[in-house]
């Protein structure tokens with residue numbers, strides 16, 4: 444008799460785990476998603492008006508340095524070559540991100556070489572800050588006031604909804620500057636965008652005789668009795684009906700508009716000034732440079748605190764959240780037959796390749812042990 448497993452959430456976390464367990468031949472998988480489609484926040488769909496492949500929940504660029512993850516995703520779809528290059532509109536003009544040698548030279552009207560630029564940026568930092576306590580301290584220590592105020596202050600405040608003095612220094616752990624002309628946003632070995640979109644990939648991952656998918660169906664904890672084990676990729680606090688309080692998330696509002704031709708000449712442009720209410724504009728036809736479209740579709744992205752009913756996007760993880768998270772983790776550890784997985788289940792910001800990697804790793808662990816030994820979390824949330 445095959446064991447019956449339920450998976451709440453048909454994003455990458457749930458889909459990859461379902462596939463790996465299904466291929467072992469030992470389990471029947473029932474994957475639920477409360478949305479009407481699979482692929483979670485990576486869902487893509489052709490826009491009816493323009494024909495452009497749209498990333499419905501915000502722009503998604505696939506990148507990874509993990510060989511097994513790159514091989515895995517390529518089994519289920521072809522990727523087009525794509526390198527993410529982001530621009531920043533600041534009060535002093537438009538610059539290249541992440542801050543690199545071109546940004547430094549153009550922002551300061553200089554012609555510095557890499558070693559000169561390293562010394563120059565080093566001289567801008569605030570030396571009086573020895574132990575940075577906040578994001579602001581950290582940025583001032585590394586980059587000085589002009590870079591901080593033009594590139595980071597307004598954007599960070601809009602993105603997180605709090606003063607950067609209230610955010611932990613750890614958000615800006617490393618020096619966010621390159622001393623060469625490399626403007627590739629990611630430092631990963633592989634990068635690309637799927638030719639047929641992410642949803643087609645997730646549909647193929649889930650296409651296995653041992654996997655049954657129910658979209659438009661919420662998995663509720665009361666359904667647990669029907670299954671030998673449950674993997675849950677929804678919000679951890681939601682699973683417990685928020686009984687200890689709500690973990691804070693940032694949510695996003697997308698304002699769609701269409702134009703003819705090329706609206707902004709780049710897939711993603713960040714708006715760093717506090718006076719501009721949105722954080723960025725993405726123009727989705729530029730994610731598929733191998734396609735031709737006369738019209739174009741763009742999204743202005745606004746950030747807000749997630750309220751009940753809003754889609755939770757980015758975990759805030761401020762100190763109060765971490766204290767509450769610990770309490771939910773204690774509750775979770777006391778449950779049998781339940782594993783929290785993915786971005787919402789473990790209340791961490793994770794890129795797609797990280798979620799896929801964690802589900803591949805978790806599946807390996809599960810296939811080497813019996814369900815009674817399966818862990819409570821794909822990865823410990825803290």
Ligand SMILES: Cc1cc2nc3c(=O)[nH]c(=O)nc-3n(C[C@H](O)[C@H](O)[C@H](O)COP(=O)(O)OP(=O)(O)OC[C@H]3O[C@@H](n4cnc5c(N)ncnc54)[C@H](O)[C@@H]3O)c2cc1C
Pocket residue numbers: 451452453454455456457475476477478482483484485500501502503504505506660661662663676677678695756757784785786787793794795796798
């Ligand atoms: C704006 C934005 C941009 C991003 N850009 C990138 C990028 O460029 N590159 C990158 O690698 N990553 C990016 N990411 C991260 C990427 O979205 C995540 O890594 C990925 O979605 C995580 O997959 P997941 O399966 O954990 O969660 P999700 O994709 O959120 O899937 C979880 C699913 O579970 C469902 N669900 C929840 N509770 C229940 C329930 N009780 N019953 C049934 N279904 C339920 C939800 O409806 C959802 O579909 C971005 C994220 C955001 C928010």
